[in-house]
Amino acid sequence: MSDKYVGVPKLMDTAKYIYSILLLFRRLYQRPSSFVFKNREYEYFEHPYNGTWMNERAIEIPLIWEEVQSHSPDRVLEVGNVLSHYFIVEHLIIDKYEHQSNVISEDVLDVDFAQKFDCIVSISTLEHVGWDEIPRVPGKYIKAIEKIRQLLSANGKFFATIPLGYNPCFDQDLFNGKLGCDQVYYFQRLTKYLWQEASLDQVSESQYGKKYRTTEGMALCIWSKK
Numbered sequence: 001m002s003d004k005y006v007g008v009p010k011l012m013d014t015a016k017y018i019y020s021i022l023l024l025f026r027r028l029y030q031r032p033s034s035f036v037f038k039n040r041e042y043e044y045f046e047h048p049y050n051g052t053w054m055n056e057r058a059i060e061i062p063l064i065w066e067e068v069q070s071h072s073p074d075r076v077l078e079v080g081n082v083l084s085h086y087f088i089v090e091h092l093i094i095d096k097y098e099h100q101s102n103v104i105s106e107d108v109l110d111v112d113f114a115q116k117f118d119c120i121v122s123i124s125t126l127e128h129v130g131w132d133e134i135p136r137v138p139g140k141y142i143k144a145i146e147k148i149r150q151l152l153s154a155n156g157k158f159f160a161t162i163p164l165g166y167n168p169c170f171d172q173d174l175f176n177g178k179l180g181c182d183q184v185y186y187f188q189r190l191t192k193y194l195w196q197e198a199s200l201d202q203v204s205e206s207q208y209g210k211k212y213r214t215t216e217g218m219a220l221c222i223w224s225k226k
Contacts, residue, residue, distance in 0.1 A: 080125030165208030
């Protein structure tokens with residue numbers, strides 16, 4: 001990832017105040033709704049940081065946070081610092097570009113843990129690996145996925161959400177089965193605020209930053225111990 005991302009957290013903190021006002025008005029005039037995944041209802045996640053109700057965070061956070069909460073914090077690893085912006089977290093976090101006391105600021109390919117993890121999560125992060133670096137490193141995300149799977153315990157699982165259309169190379173490798181996912185679920189954006197579970201055919205042409213501020217489709221990828 002390039003230096004352009006270094007100032008993003010501070011910019012997001014500033015925007016949070018504007019989004020707080022927008023969220024207040026949203027809750028006054030529009031009741032929160034829900035989406036369905038595997039025949040279960042989940043409430044859309046609404047938070048002023050990053051204006052979550054207007055992008056894929058609305059569905060990413062509920063899905064991933066549920067998995068994190070089902071494990072002891074010392075058995076959880078997060079790749080890419082996202083959840084700590086919304087919750088008080090106790091699990092380990094790796095993020096090469098965010099320098100905070102609770103974050104290990106290293107490239108995931110360079111980390112070396114003696115322990116293994118039952119649950120590893122990554123929210124809208126893998127699509128940046130290699131793609132946003134200068135120069136670009138083609139296929140680096142494949143090496144990152146392989147490294148992360150090595151950090152799983154015997155029965156561990158790795159959950160990652162991917163906004164489609166951001167990194168076309170990643171998308172094609174995902175659609176063609178080259179990423180070795182054990183399970184993949186897709187979600188299609190119906191409107192600015194509404195999502196539904198979808199098929200690959202429904203999201204394969206998803207664009208990023210065109211019709212909406214971010215993506216038109218999202219993937220939830222799951223890997224087990226390799």
